[in-house]
Amino acid sequence: MKKFNRKLIFEDGNEYLGYSFGDTGDKVCEIVFNTSMVGYQEILSDPSYTYQAVVMTYPLIGNYGMAEDDYETKHPSLGAFIVGEYNDTPSNFRSTATLGEVMKQYGIPGIYGVDTRKLTRYIRNFGSRKVLITDVSTTKEDGMKILEKTDIPTDAVSKVSPKESYHANTQNPKFHIVAIDCGMKQNIVRSLNKRKCAVTVVPYNTTAEYIRKLSPDGVFISNGPGDPGDVPEVIETIRKLHGEYPTFGICLGHQIICLSYGAQCYKLKFGHRGGNHPVKNMQAGKIEITSQNHSYAVDSDSLKNTPLEITHINLLDNTVEGVACEKDKVFSVQYHPESAPGPEDSGYLFDRFIEMMQEVKGDA
Numbered sequence: 001m002k003k004f005n006r007k008l009i010f011e012d013g014n015e016y017l018g019y020s021f022g023d024t025g026d027k028v029c030e031i032v033f034n035t036s037m038v039g040y041q042e043i044l045s046d047p048s049y050t051y052q053a054v055v056m057t058y059p060l061i062g063n064y065g066m067a068e069d070d071y072e073t074k075h076p077s078l079g080a081f082i083v084g085e086y087n088d089t090p091s092n093f094r095s096t097a098t099l100g101e102v103m104k105q106y107g108i109p110g111i112y113g114v115d116t117r118k119l120t121r122y123i124r125n126f127g128s129r130k131v132l133i134t135d136v137s138t139t140k141e142d143g144m145k146i147l148e149k150t151d152i153p154t155d156a157v158s159k160v161s162p163k164e165s166y167h168a169n170t171q172n173p174k175f176h177i178v179a180i181d182c183g184m185k186q187n188i189v190r191s192l193n194k195r196k197c198a199v200t201v202v203p204y205n206t207t208a209e210y211i212r213k214l215s216p217d218g219v220f221i222s223n224g225p226g227d228p229g230d231v232p233e234v235i236e237t238i239r240k241l242h243g244e245y246p247t248f249g250i251c252l253g254h255q256i257i258c259l260s261y262g263a264q265c266y267k268l269k270f271g272h273r274g275g276n277h278p279v280k281n282m283q284a285g286k287i288e289i290t291s292q293n294h295s296y297a298v299d300s301d302s303l304k305n306t307p308l309e310i311t312h313i314n315l316l317d318n319t320v321e322g323v324a325c326e327k328d329k330v331f332s333v334q335y336h337p338e339s340a341p342g343p344e345d346s347g348y349l350f351d352r353f354i355e356m357m358q359e360v361k362g363d364a
């Protein structure tokens, strides 16, 4: 048998052995697991995974390579990938690189040959926690010392948000949206462009005054990495804009909207990541199968003192999945209607945003 050359070390001294792929540097990340069966390229390039080591529970990763059109951002910032079997000889006519090559390019370490089922149970039992990805020669004691000394940074949004505004136009636009980019996935822009929306993408720390000057028909707040409490400037901007424009938020954007109305968020034990989470739409009485990627959730009791009502509930653990306030023309969801990867049951939410803007705009 080939000799293990890499390992994972946890703060409690637990170790998991495997083999190297991608970058070979050491890294401390927060470990999480994702149950999606496909979509490793979109997961790699989803900025919300910044500083996180993602364990893929699906056993085979890399087999269809990397396709130019499938990136969610061109500069992947995922912390690390931990997989069962890694296939370095993809078979796919659209593929232009292997997963390992792209990870090397962006300094993202990978480890394969790990018992991902055991590791996932460990995360489920003990919760998301810090992990060191390192060489097999690093001793457990040294690894534990490194973990003790290293905190996961809280600057993730400023790292992945664009430094300047830019336009993502479309043919014959009907609406103009200002999208606050906290680490936005490309499929959100594609989903808006497809519905005749010209999008002005702005950095996370854009002020309410600047957004007003852009005269949008609607405001969008994106997904993004880290704790929503780490971006008070975005919460403040949204608070100032309450009731002024139809507003839609996804994932981190949803948490920011709720915080801006005075609700509270808390961290889940191990989060929701995958493409098969059932969510109930309370208004329609229908169930959607959703794509998810989050650690934090909105506290349902804290919503009672706000004008927001709960519109969607997670059927696995009853957590809040969506809120709305009709008066202020604002709504948001914790999950990912843009999917990428994942089921497309929830695309109607983008249509709802369009309808809201249409109502305000009239027939003009």
Ligand SMILES: NC(=O)CC[C@H](N)C(=O)O
Pocket (backbone or CB within 6 Å): 048, 222, 223, 224, 225, 226, 227, 228, 250, 251, 252, 253, 293, 294, 295, 296, 297
């Ligand atoms: N995908 C996201 O926007 C994630 C939101 C937030 N970083 C969380 O983990 O809950």
